[in-house]
Amino acid sequence: MIQASSLAKSYGAKRAVDGVSFTVQPGKVTGFLGPNGAGKSTTMRMIMGLDRPTSGGVTVNGKPFAEHRAPLHEVGALLEAKAVHKSRSARNHLRAIGATHGVGRPRVDEVIELTGLAGVAGKRVGGFSLGMGQRLGIAAALLGDPQTLILDEPVNGLDPEGVLWVRNLARGLAAEGRTVFLSSHLMSEMAVTADHLIVIGRGRIVADAPISEILGGQGRVRTRVRTDHPAELMNALAAPGVEISVVGPDTLEVLGAHPKDIARRALERQVLVYELTPLQASLEEAYMELTKDDVEYHSGGQQPPAAVGVDAGKQA
Ligand SMILES: Nc1ncnc2c1ncn2[C@@H]1O[C@H](COP(=O)(O)OP(=O)(O)OP(=O)(O)O)[C@@H](O)[C@H]1O
Numbered sequence: 001m002i003q004a005s006s007l008a009k010s011y012g013a014k015r016a017v018d019g020v021s022f023t024v025q026p027g028k029v030t031g032f033l034g035p036n037g038a039g040k041s042t043t044m045r046m047i048m049g050l051d052r053p054t055s056g057g058v059t060v061n062g063k064p065f066a067e068h069r070a071p072l073h074e075v076g077a078l079l080e081a082k083a084v085h086k087s088r089s090a091r092n093h094l095r096a097i098g099a100t101h102g103v104g105r106p107r108v109d110e111v112i113e114l115t116g117l118a119g120v121a122g123k124r125v126g127g128f129s130l131g132m133g134q135r136l137g138i139a140a141a142l143l144g145d146p147q148t149l150i151l152d153e154p155v156n157g158l159d160p161e162g163v164l165w166v167r168n169l170a171r172g173l174a175a176e177g178r179t180v181f182l183s184s185h186l187m188s189e190m191a192v193t194a195d196h197l198i199v200i201g202r203g204r205i206v207a208d209a210p211i212s213e214i215l216g217g218q219g220r221v222r223t224r225v226r227t228d229h230p231a232e233l234m235n236a237l238a239a240p241g242v243e244i245s246v247v248g249p250d251t252l253e254v255l256g257a258h259p260k261d262i263a264r265r266a267l268e269r270q271v272l273v274y275e276l277t278p279l280q281a282s283l284e285e286a287y288m289e290l291t292k293d294d295v296e297y298h299s300g301g302q303q304p305p306a307a308v309g310v311d312a313g314k315q316a
Contacts, residue, residue, distance in 0.1 A: 001026050001179050002047055002148060006056035008203075009042050016042045019056060024181045026147070029174045031211070032183040033195030033290055040183045040202040041080070047181075048077050060148055069218040072101040076141030077150040078134070078156040085279045086126030090117055090136050093125055094143060103143050116165065130157030138169070149173060155189060167193045187287055191215070215292070223259050225252045226275035227266065233273070236265040238293050262281070287293035 002024035009017040017039040024030045026145045034040050046049040047058050049065035057064060060075045060316060068074045085093065096110045106316050115135045120128070128136065151170070155163045170193055174180045184190055190197065190211070197214050199207040227233050230252055234244050243255040254262060259276050266273045293310055 007058050008055045010054045015203050018115040019203050019257045026179040029180045029194040031190040032195045038200045046217035072144030075148040076146040078137040078141045079152050090124050091121040111139040111142045131162050148179040199231050206290050222279040223254045224277040226250050228272045229271045233271050236269045
């Protein structure tokens with residue numbers, strides 16, 4: 001479990017992390033989302049004892065990171081690409097890390113298998129692709145068989161098979177009761193990987209809720225309706241606050257009216273409806289809604305909207 005309490009970090013006048021309190025629970029995958037510069041990496045670095053908080057604190061499994069006698073067995077982290085001896089083989093790199101914590105060779109071989117590195121374990125790390133480097137970083141994080149895992153952008157640079165592998169790994173580790181905390185810019189990926197989301201904007205927590213609640217709680221109800229009399233149904237539904245778009249010859253999307261009301265009005269007019277599907281807001285939409293104030297704050301004509309870090313077009 002990770003517990004942050006009024007955790008803050010300033011760099012000069014800049015409040016990179018502005019007094020955040022949250023708990024990352026075991027047995028779940030918790031996603032950490034936020035626009036660029038929101039404070040995700042700084043928070044993760046403070047959890048791992050790599051940055052000292054200006055005020056407040058954070059514990060992992062009940063203690064600050066530095067107070068754990070064998071931290072590799074408590075928490076494993078993949079932060080930004082680590083300094084590795086480029087001429088070392090992947091196996092020797094992992095053995096060297098393991099040696100500092102009494103992790104034996106059998107466990108090194110185990111994580112090599114687990115991370116799909118068996119075929120390249122004898123190769124120089126210097127020649128690794130970005131994706132292989134990510135797998136090696138994840139292997140290092142897993143070495144001590146830790147209860148808590150922190151992965152900063154773990155799917156970065158991975159091909160679709162690698163993305164699926166990270167997803168299954170994260171879900172498998174959580175199913176074993178571990179605490180899994182991961183950041184990603186791939187919103188669509190979070191929707192299928194995370195159980196819970198912590199959204200951060202400008203150093204502050206904007207949302208901390210189960211993913212279903214974040215998806216369900218945003219905006220007005222949107223419903224897809226199929227009917228053989230779309231024009232008549234549009235007339236029947238016209239009301240203040242109701243927006244209707246024609247998305248196909250027999251298909252409408254209705255925003256702001258409940259499916260039950262749509263059905264009732266169709267019945268009153270004797271209009272046949274043969275589909276009535278409530279549409280969930282996509283995670284991108286929910287995320288944009290949550291962080292729009294932060295984006296507006298940042299933009300000031302300088303940063304394009306893309307600066308929120310949403311890869312809306314990139315589907316994993
Ligand atoms: N060492 C540093 N010195 C000064 N400012 C810093 C330092 N590290 C981070 N910052 C600033 O703190 C803020 C938070 O940065 P951080 O890297 O934690 O954000 P992030 O959410 O991880 O962003 P990204 O998605 O771009 O990695 C940013 O405004 C950043 O410029």
